[in-house]
Amino acid sequence: MYEEEEEKKVIIYATTEKITTLEDGVRIDESLGADMDTWENEYRLEDFEYGSDYCPSEDSYRSLDNEYEDEIDIEYEGEFYSHDKDDPKMDVGAQYPHVIAFRRALSHYAITHDFEFDLGQSEPTRVTATCANRECNWRIHAAVAEDGVTFVVRTLQEKHTCCGINKSGNKHANKAWIADRIVDDLRKEGDVSAKELKRRIEMNFGMSLSYNRVWKAKELAIEEIYGKWKDSLVQVGALKEEIMRRNPGSVVELKTQPEVGKERHFQRFFVALGACTSGFLIGCRPYIGIDVCHLKNKWPGVLASATAIDGNNWMYPVAYSVMEVESEDSWEWFLTALHKAIGMPHGLVISSDMQKGLQNAIEKVYPLAEHRECMRHLFSNFKKQYHGDLFKFGLWGAARTYSPTRFAAFINEIEAECPAAIQYLRKDHNKLWSRSKFETIAKCDNLTNNIAETFNNWITEERSKPVVDLIDSIRQKVMMKFEQRKRIARSLKGPxxxxxxxxxxxxxxxxxxxxxxxxxxxxxxxxxxxxxxxxxxxxxxxxxxxxxxxxxxxxxxxxxxxxxxxxxxxxxxxxxxKVARLRIAYANGIATMPSKGEWLTLDLGYKMLPPILKRPAGRPRKNRIKSCDEPKKRSHKCTRCGQFGHHRKTCKNAVPSQDGEGTSHGEINQKLKAKRVTSKGKAGSKKRACPPSIFKLLQEENI
Structure with a gap:
């Protein structure tokens, strides 16, 4: 037994050359007298699988049999040490794949060890760095190896004697280094705000960073993941061809902005997978919700969708499209492509939120369809002008009732109190919004367009991706959802x-x-x-x-x-x-697709350029415009002094009167009472109390 164990240095090799490991664990050894030329002709690297029993780990090609480890020293041409980018080792003899990898590792090493360095030499063949603190003798020198690519640390002098400097920022924490830190988070989580990325880096490395630098680093990381913006749509033609070739019956439309020459700018892309359209026509109710959501990438386009509903009230994607903007022309193009995919089913119902130009487009493409308006959006617009219990309970009661007689009773109660409210509904909201007006073919009584909102929420993470990756990611999500629903429908028992x-x-x-x-x-x-x-x-x-x-x-x-x-x-x-119809809806599967690099190359006859970016005038909005029915933060205003942040009962501010003296609480209360009486007596007030007749109708409706 050894009295003291010896420390052994384990070296992990990685190489792109052919490995010297054969089947059944046989290794090349000088004692075997193997002819290397003969072996290279008979065995190829493609004959072996990574992660098989012949390789103990992904980072090492050492043999499984450790008995002869110390006896055999195999020379690897073009080898380099594998290094951890999160914890790089700056030791003499440490090797890096190339000069860029070494520079990034050196910057990360300086940040993690709380110091800055100055570059004395920074060339493709050699790099020399010294500590920025002149009193510190730390110095490192690395140069290219004999293969002309691999970088090797040649000398390393002293350890650091200076103090840490990261708290006030580090000059080496540039956008390239930040991008290298956040690229994995963006790959896993999709879209992460620059504010959140800034918080994570500052917490992990204890430094201060500017928001602008993190934002630029995020753009750099996105470019590393998805490629450059100018080349993001080069494969859109190949995507169209690949979807149509693998999914028979699919309708895929591509529209570009016409230009002179061999270059065109992308404008719109429509996808209706064959499995979705056929399943909708034979397995789902003829009901479609149409909605749009905004993209979160560099191009401020929109994503339009047509979503159906199956027998179990599950969301059923039918078609989706990427467009430049909401307009009558873009909606007409979308509905025309949708009509090409599904035609005009008997009793078709189209539900929408009354987007810009959509109403006129539906009347042109689907004049015979039953057009319903989302009741939630209707009431949001209605209560901006007419608010009170009368309009709230009366209008929702008229929407929920199935009986035309009771619908007329609710409307008459509202019209008796405020005829202008009914005139507003007949003028600005003349589509169907009450169940009493719905036809009986679609077998769907939805008052809102929530089924389309569900689709928008389902693809939230994909909306930040470039166009090609966005369309392919949605196709992949629909493929997985169909397979899951197919298994569930197959396992259901009962009719x-x-x-x-x-x-x-x-x-x-x-x-x-x-x-x-x-x-x-x-x-x-x-x-x-x-x-x-x-x-x-x-x-x-x-x-x-x-x-x-x-x-x-x-x-x-x-x-x-x-x-x-x-x-x-x-x-x-x-x-x-019935379960039988549900199984038919998900009977056809969606075909799988390989990575973008393996798609068929398609010559469109022109080069596809990204959409033309049109930035609106003024400063970009930081927050979205909230609906009137969404809760908003309000600061309370004191009714005594008129200042914000406290109530009248706790007010300690002196309120000067017209003669310069303070006003008492009694005088304030008298003025407030007089103000309330005056406001109650004003004519034309739109806030109305709910009469007992409305509550009686609601009680009868629930019987």
């Missing part, structure tokens, strides 16, 4: 989808208080609290119209169905909500 099965269980527990009076085997009257509905099971109709619009039995029909012996609920549910 009905889970959402409908849960709905039937829920309404079956709330049938108390209803009286059933049967007329025939299929017709009956259902009554509660003096209100009566007639139900026809054979026609699947109820006088409340909820069954016809939704496609699933309402609570009144459930009372009749529950009274039947051995009744099967699946016979009274529309086929859209």
């Amino acid at each position: 009905l989808v889970p959402k409908v099965a849960d709905y039937i269980k829920q309404i079956s527990r709330s049938l108390g208080g209803y009286d059933l009076r049967r007329s025939t085997d299929h017709c009956a009257e259902v009554q509660k609290s003096g209100i009566r509905w007639d139900v026809n099971l054979e026609a699947q109709e109820c006088s409340c119209r909820a069954w016809q619009v939704k496609g699933v039995p309402c609570v009144h029909a459930a009372v009749f169905i529950s009274s039947l012996r051995n009744a099967s609920w699946e016979n009274y549910v529309d086929p859209y909500f």
